[in-house]
Structures are given as structure tokens and as C-alpha cells.
Amino acid sequence: MQVKKSVRKVPKVYDAVIIGSGASGGMAAKQLTEKGMTVLVLEAGPLIKPENFAMNANSYDSMYRGFGPVNWKQHEQWMQDTAGEFSRDFYIKDTEHPYTTEAGKPFQWVRARVVGGKTLHWGRLSWRFSDLDFKAKSFDGWDEDWPISYKEIEPYYDKVEELVGVSGNRDGLWYQPDGKYQPPMNLTCGEQMLKKGANKTGRAAIVSRVAMLTNATAQQKKLGRANCHFCGSCGNGCTVGAMFNSLNATLAAAALTGKMTLRPNSIVSHLITNTNTGKAKGVAVIDRLTHQASEFFGKVIIVAGSTLESTRLLLNSKARQHPNGLGNSSGALGHYLVDHFGGINVRGAFHMLAGRDPINEDGKSSGLFVPRFRNLDNKTKMPNFLRGYGFETSAGTGRGAGAGRFAGFGSEFKKTVRHWYTSPVSMTTRAHMLSRFENFVELDPNGTVDAWGVPVLKVHIQHSDNERAMAKDALACAQEIMKEAGAEILSVSDQMTVPGRIIHELGTARMGSDAKKSVLNAHNQLWDCPNVFVTDGAAFVGAANQNPTITIMALTMRACDYIQDEMKRGNL
Amino acid sequence: MFFTQKKTVATKARKLHSIHGLLNGRSFVGKLEPTHEFVYAMQSAAVVNGKLELTGKVSVKISSGKTATAENVKATLRGVQSAMNTAQRPASFKLTVPSAFAADAQDGLPLTELTNTRSGLGVIYLALSALDGKALGVPFDLSSVQLNGRMTAIDQTARDLQWLFNQTAAALEANQPSVAEPYVSEIDRTLRG
Numbered sequence: 085m086q087v088k089k090s091v092r093k094v095p096k097v098y099d100a101v102i103i104g105s106g107a108s109g110g111m112a113a114k115q116l117t118e119k120g121m122t123v124l125v126l127e128a129g130p131l132i133k134p135e136n137f138a139m140n141a142n143s144y145d146s147m148y149r150g151f152g153p154v155n156w157k158q159h160e161q162w163m164q165d166t167a168g169e170f171s172r173d174f175y176i177k178d179t180e181h182p183y184t185t186e187a188g189k190p191f192q193w194v195r196a197r198v199v200g201g202k203t204l205h206w207g208r209l210s211w212r213f214s215d216l217d218f219k220a221k222s223f224d225g226w227d228e229d230w231p232i233s234y235k236e237i238e239p240y241y242d243k244v245e246e247l248v249g250v251s252g253n254r255d256g257l258w259y260q261p262d263g264k265y266q267p268p269m270n271l272t273c274g275e276q277m278l279k280k281g282a283n284k285t286g287r288a289a290i291v292s293r294v295a296m297l298t299n300a301t302a303q304q305k306k307l308g309r310a311n312c313h314f315c316g317s318c319g320n321g322c323t324v325g326a327m328f329n330s331l332n333a334t335l336a337a338a339a340l341t342g343k344m345t346l347r348p349n350s351i352v353s354h355l356i357t358n359t360n361t362g363k364a365k366g367v368a369v370i371d372r373l374t375h376q377a378s379e380f381f382g383k384v385i386i387v388a389g390s391t392l393e394s395t396r397l398l399l400n401s402k403a404r405q406h407p408n409g410l411g412n413s414s415g416a417l418g419h420y421l422v423d424h425f426g427g428i429n430v431r432g433a434f435h436m437l438a439g440r441d442p443i444n445e446d447g448k449s450s451g452l453f454v455p456r457f458r459n460l461d462n463k464t465k466m467p468n469f470l471r472g473y474g475f476e477t478s479a480g481t482g483r484g485a486g487a488g489r490f491a492g493f494g495s496e497f498k499k500t501v502r503h504w505y506t507s508p509v510s511m512t513t514r515a516h517m518l519s520r521f522e523n524f525v526e527l528d529p530n531g532t533v534d535a536w537g538v539p540v541l542k543v544h545i546q547h548s549d550n551e552r553a554m555a556k557d558a559l560a561c562a563q564e565i566m567k568e569a570g571a572e573i574l575s576v577s578d579q580m581t582v583p584g585r586i587i588h589e590l591g592t593a594r595m596g597s598d599a600k601k602s603v604l605n606a607h608n609q610l611w612d613c614p615n616v617f618v619t620d621g622a623a624f625v626g627a628a629n630q631n632p633t634i635t636i637m638a639l640t641m642r643a644c645d646y647i648q649d650e651m652k653r654g655n656l
Numbered sequence: 657m658f659f660t661q662k663k664t665v666a667t668k669a670r671k672l673h674s675i676h677g678l679l680n681g682r683s684f685v686g687k688l689e690p691t692h693e694f695v696y697a698m699q700s701a702a703v704v705n706g707k708l709e710l711t712g713k714v715s716v717k718i719s720s721g722k723t724a725t726a727e728n729v730k731a732t733l734r735g736v737q738s739a740m741n742t743a744q745r746p747a748s749f750k751l752t753v754p755s756a757f758a759a760d761a762q763d764g765l766p767l768t769e770l771t772n773t774r775s776g777l778g779v780i781y782l783a784l785s786a787l788d789g790k791a792l793g794v795p796f797d798l799s800s801v802q803l804n805g806r807m808t809a810i811d812q813t814a815r816d817l818q819w820l821f822n823q824t825a826a827a828l829e830a831n832q833p834s835v836a837e838p839y840v841s842e843i844d845r846t847l848r849g
Binding site: 532533537546578 | 671674676734737739740756764768769770771777778783808826829
């Protein structure tokens with residue numbers, strides 16, 4: 085790897101160096117600083133201060149009407165699916181951040197190199213995993229169980245939910261465990277109707293649990309966070325702190341301790357290991373703007389740069405004791421890549437809701453969720469696929485009012501939009517992708533590099549027939565629910581999303597009970613290098629079908645407790 | 657404020673690892689940093705040692721308005737990034753040539769979008785032969801620069817090349833040079849104009 089020769093050594097040794105400032109990195113910073121440790125948080129991207137978020141921007145305020153400059157997306161950020169005109173600075177530029185794939189097998193990699201990472205624009209859905217997920221192999225025999233049980237992580241889920249602020253109901257479903265919630269957001273009329281439709285078909289349907297404040301606690305208010313006001317502009321960044329992100333919660337809490345140093349624009353190229361012991365002693369950094377190289381040192385290194393960036397970093401950290409990458413003695417590093425799949429969508433309309441008066445809650449960005457209902461037990465066992473899926477649904481349109489569905493202009497056009505805007509309903513699948521060794525990432529074998537000369541990943545991933553059979557079942561079930569709810573189905577989508585598109589890429593540095601088959605132990609600690617912890621989505625053994633962020637934060641919190649204990653014991 | 661961000665500015669020449677260029681007709685057009693316009697005009701294509709190798713001319717426009725060129729610049733395919741859109745077969749290209757992609761399954765189960773026969777090509781990553789930055793009038797070390805060629809398909813020639821490069825990359829990746837051969841010939845014919 086090419087780096088500048090003039091290396092500036094920084095002698096300070098932090099208790100912990102944390103790579104990444106998103107859901108996991110921010111949580112690690114908070115937990116460790118509150119335990120009295122000094123931490124250095126290295127973020128590859130810039131800092132965008134919340135006062136510069138575009139939460140209140142309207143498309144009509146922009147000369148580009150919310151579409152951005154002509155061809156901007158295709159020319160600069162073609163893989164950044166969810167980036168919009170007002171949020172594009174939250175995302176990387178694909179021009180600078182290559183990765184390769186096999187021809188004809190795309191992987192959509194959405195990345196946020198910015199202080200706060202993807203928490204600045206995440207979907208906020210906060211579902212716990214259950215033992216149906218952690219012990220999935222015990223249910224159906226596929227792959228491996230996680231090395232932890234729900235009972236072990238449950239207290240951390242509790243703490244994370246109370247910290248970040250999750251609104252939702254306690255619904256009493258064993259396979260979708262309840263947590264510590266703030267009051268739920270109300271369902272819209274259409275969502276109530278869809279819920280009845282799901283119930284008629286024998287499926288549960290529950291209010292989405294989202295990391296958005298509805299009854300801010302004293303601690304949350306102290307950090308400047310306020311309740312959600314339903315503006316529906318979460319993806320542009322939330323300036324009132326209703327939506328959890330690292331900036332307004334975990335990093336802010338860490339800052340209050342005075343123990344955190346945050347260094348933006350710091351691209352970690354690799355970990356530095358002691359040539360005698362093989363233990364990590366620090367990290368090599370390239371300044372994003374100047375390309376200047378430097379090194380930073382810590383007793384513990386926490387790798388939390390997001391699933392694939394973390395694995396890329398470990399693969400790039402080859403050393404005498406770690407010839408195939410740091411933590412790769414098992415050969416599992418890079419393997420078992422998964423994403424959820426979607427793309428199986430049904431859209432329709434409740435005509436009876438047209439013309440209803442708008443209410444403030446129409447702007448909320450949460451919806452109704454149909455939790456997994458396949459392969460829960462013998463009664464729901466499917467003969468042609470393992471695991472299951474849920475449906476994310478919504479009814480009503482919120483900000484923008486779905487005006488794009490109609491042609492026209494002027495006052496008649498506005499009347500049409502207002503008349504119909506409460507009537508749309510949609511269901512989209514969020515489904516489990518089986519973990520398989522043959523879905524993997526590696527350092528590009530032909531030497532492709534990024535703009536800083538750091539070797540990039542080549543991604544190999546495709547869906548199996550298990551996912552395809554599940555998709556067929558999901559399409560039928562979604563239509564059944566929609567019809568039972570009394571909606572007219574207007575369109576269906578029957579192609580599964582390209583892997584990565586759901587932005588739930590997980591695995592590639594999996595936890596496990598056996599050092600020969602996994603990268604991390606049950607505490608997110610590298611089997612091969614005990615002072616390195618990987619705490620983001622890379623650690624996942626399987627994807628389940630629920631959104632992963634709350635689990636990432638719970639695992640991080642748990643790993644930090646372990647780090648403190650091990651430090652006290654003198655093991656780190 | 658707990659942030660320690662400081663604004664820093666590059667002050668001296670440095671090694672360029674990669675250049676981004678958009679496919680426009682038969683050329684990749686981009687910039688060496690924000691200041692110097694760059695064009696790689698592809699002129700021919702061949703398979704060398706199992707890899708696609710392009711030959712072309714590099715032009716760099718410097719701030720004085722002058723253009724410096726380097727002839728016979730080789731560009732070897734390092735890798736590709738499959739796209740989030742579909743490439744279209746050139747109307748003039750014969751259907752009798754076997755596709756580099758396997759046919760989609762016909763078993764009634766859903767397929768993954770934009771995959772295999774329905775795929776496109778987003779980027780080709782090319783290793784350029786060594787360039788002399790000084791001779792090109794730019795303060796950069798261009799001894800081992802990578803060209804990130806973005807396939808935006810903004811005109812018909814670019815659209816045709818996108819499809820042909822996609823087929824070629826798939827065939828060569830599968831170590832099937834005979835399958836790649838007609839596609840490479842067509843690329844070569846297209847580049848020679």
C-alpha cells in the first residue's frame with residue numbers, strides 16, 4: 085500500500101482507539117468514556133454540524149426542486165440509493181470509493197463516511213432479535229447458532245432502548261420481544277385498516293418501533309433532544325434530536341465526560357500490530373484532505389467502521405503473525421456476507437379514505453409492521469424454505485403528498501393531490517438471507533485501490549433458491565393481506581432487490597463459539613488478537629429479518645462492559 | 657465544543673492513486689484533481705494474457721489552456737463494478753454470438769433485479785501504463801494511476817460500449833476468452849471508429 089513516507093508519530097496511548105463514529109462507534113465512545121477511559125474516535129469523513137442539516141428544506145426552495153444538479157447522482161453517487169439533494173453530504177462519493185464485483189452480480193454498497201455515520205439518515209426501525217434468530221440453527225439446522233442467547237443480551241437491549249429512545253408498543257410476541265418503549269406513534273386510518281386485513285389472515289400487525297422520541301426523558305432533554313413533531317424529513321437529518329443519531333446522543337454524552345477526542349477526516353488504512361506479540365498497538369491513518377500519514381496508539385482497538393469497511397480494514401492489516409489478515413486464522417474473515425432482501429412490494433389504495441382532512445400525524449415516518457409468521461414452529465413450518473420475512477407497511481403519504489402519482493399543474497392539480505393523499509397503502513418485504521460461506525468479500529485480487537491508495541473490496545454475493553422461494557411466498561401473502569384489508573391493488577413488484585440495497589449488509593467477521601470457524605468470540609473480541617474488538621454489523625452470525633442497528637448497539641454496549649472487566653483483570 | 661476538526665489543505669504535489677472519468681463516446685473524460693481536465697481516448701482493444709487491454713491517448717489540459725498528450729497509453733482491466741441499471745445490446749450486434757451470462761432460471765420463482773442477463777456495467781477500473789506527470793504539465797506522480805471509468809451511457813456509442821464491456825468482463829472472469837473474443841472484436845471495431 086502506498087502511503088506518505090513522512091510519518092508523524094503521536095506518542096499518546098489512549099485507553100481505546102475507536103474506528104468509526106456511527107451506531108457502534110458512538111456507543112463505544114459513550115460507554116468507555118463513562119467508565120473513565122480515554123478514547124480517540126477516528127472518523128473517515130467530515131463533521132456536519134446538526135445546525136447545517138436540511139430538515140426544514142422543501143423541494144420548492146431549491147433551484148433543482150429536490151432532484152439535485154443534473155446527473156449528479158449518476159456522475160458522483162450512483163450507488164448511494166437513499167441520498168437526496170439535501171442529504172447527499174451524508175454519503176460518500178462513489179468517484180473516490182471504488183469496490184468491485186463480478187460482472188452481472190451487482191452489490192449496492194451505501195456508505196456514510198461522516199461523523200455519525202449512517203445514524204444521520206437511518207430508517208430508525210428498532211426490532212430486537214429473539215432466540216428464533218440467535219439460536220436459528222437449533223430450530224432448523226442451518227449454519228451456526230450465535231454464541232449468545234437472548235437472555236444474555238436482553239439487559240443491553242433495555243439499556244440501549246432507554247438511551248436512544250424508542251417509541252412503540254409492547255405486543256407480547258415471543259418471537260418479536262418487547263422492550264422499554266416511549267409511547268407509540270398513532271397508526272393512520274389506512275394502517276388501521278391494513279392491520280385488520282393482516283389479522284383476518286391470521287397474522288399479527290404491530291406499530292413500528294422506531295428510535296424517535298415521543299416522550300423525551302430528562303437525560304435526553306439534557307442533551308438537547310426533543311420529541312418528534314412529525315415533519316417526516318428524517319433522512320435529511322433531524323435538527324431537534326428526536327431521531328436518534330450518534331451526534332445528538334452517544335457522541336454528545338461521551339463529549340460531556342471530557343475523555344473523548346474526535347478526529348474527523350481520518351481514514352484508517354490498517355491496524356498496526358506488535359511484531360513480537362502479534363497484539364495490536366495502534367492504527368495507521370491517512371488524512372482525507374491532505375493525504376498525510378500518521379499513527380495513533382491505543383491499548384484496545386475497537387473496529388466499528390461499518391460491516392464491510394471493518395472487514396476490509398482487517399483484511400488490509402496483514403502482519404507476520406496474521407498473514408491472511410488480522411483475525412483470519414479460521415479463514416472465515418470476509419465470508420457469510422448477507423443483506424436482507426426487499427423488492428417484493430405491493431402498492432394499492434384505500435379509496436374510501438380519499439378526501440379525508442389531513443392531520444399532523446400524517447407526517448410521521450413510522451408505519452405498521454407485520455412480523456415474521458413463517459417457520460416459527462411446526463404449525464408454521466414451510467416445506468420449501470427456511471427462516472422468514474416481515475412486511476414493512478405504510479398507508480398515507482406524509483411529506484410530499486405523493487404528488488408524483490398525478491399529472492397536471494395549478495390549482496386543479498393541488499386539489500387532486502390533496503384529495504388522494506391519504507389513500508395510498510404499500511407493503512414491502514424485509515426478508516432473511518441465509519448466511520453462506522460462498523457469499524464473501526476479499527481484497528480485490530487485481531489491486532484496485534481507492535483515492536487514497538488503500539486496497540478495496542471485491543464483493544461476491546447472490547441470492548439462493550431459499551430466498552427466491554421465500555420471495556414467492558411473500559408476494560402471495562402481501563396480496564392476500566392487502567385484499568383482506570379492502571385495498572385495491574394497483575401494482576406489484578416481483579423482483580428481489582440487489583444485495584446491499586436494503587443497507588443491512590451484515591456478517592463477514594462473525595462471532596462464534598469455535599475459533600476454528602469464526603473470527604470473534606462471544607464478546608466481539610478477535611480470537612487471534614485479544615485487544616481488538618469488532619462491534620458493528622460485521623460481527624453478526626445471521627441476518628434474521630429485522631433491522632440490525634439496535635442489536636449492533638446492544639452488542640457494543642455488552643462488549644464495552646467486557647473490555648472494562650478484562651482491563652481490571654489485567655488481560656488487555 | 658468537543659470536536660477537534662481542523663481544516664487542512666494539500667500544499668505540495670503528491671501521488672495520484674486514481675482518476676475518475678465519465679464515458680463519453682469513445683473517451684473517458686474527467687479531471688486530475690479539480691484543476692486539470694483529463695481525457696483518455698480509447699483507440700483499440702485486445703485481450704493480452706487473459707486480460708482486456710485498451711490502447712489510447714491521454715490528453716491533459718492545464719491551467720494555461722495548453723493541452724499535453726501521451727500516446728500509446730495502455731489501460732488494463734483490473735475489475736468492474738456491476739451497475740444498478742441494465743445495459744442494452746447494440747442493435748447492430750449479431751444475436752448469434754453466445755452471451756457471457758447464463759440464461760435466467762425459468763422455474764417460476766422471483767429473480768434478483770439487474771442480475772446476469774439483465775445486468776449493466778457501472779464502472780470499469782483500469783490500470784494505466786506509467787505516465788510522466790511532468791511531461792503532461794501536472795504536479796502529480798502518475799506512475800501507477802488507476803482510471804475509474806464510469807459507464808453513464810450518455811450517448812449511443814457509450815451505451816454500446818457499456819454492454820460490450822459487460823459481456824467481455826463476464827467472459828474473461830469466467831476464463832472463457834473464446835466467448836469474449838467477438839465482444840472484444842466489436843469493442844475494437846467501435847473504438848477504431
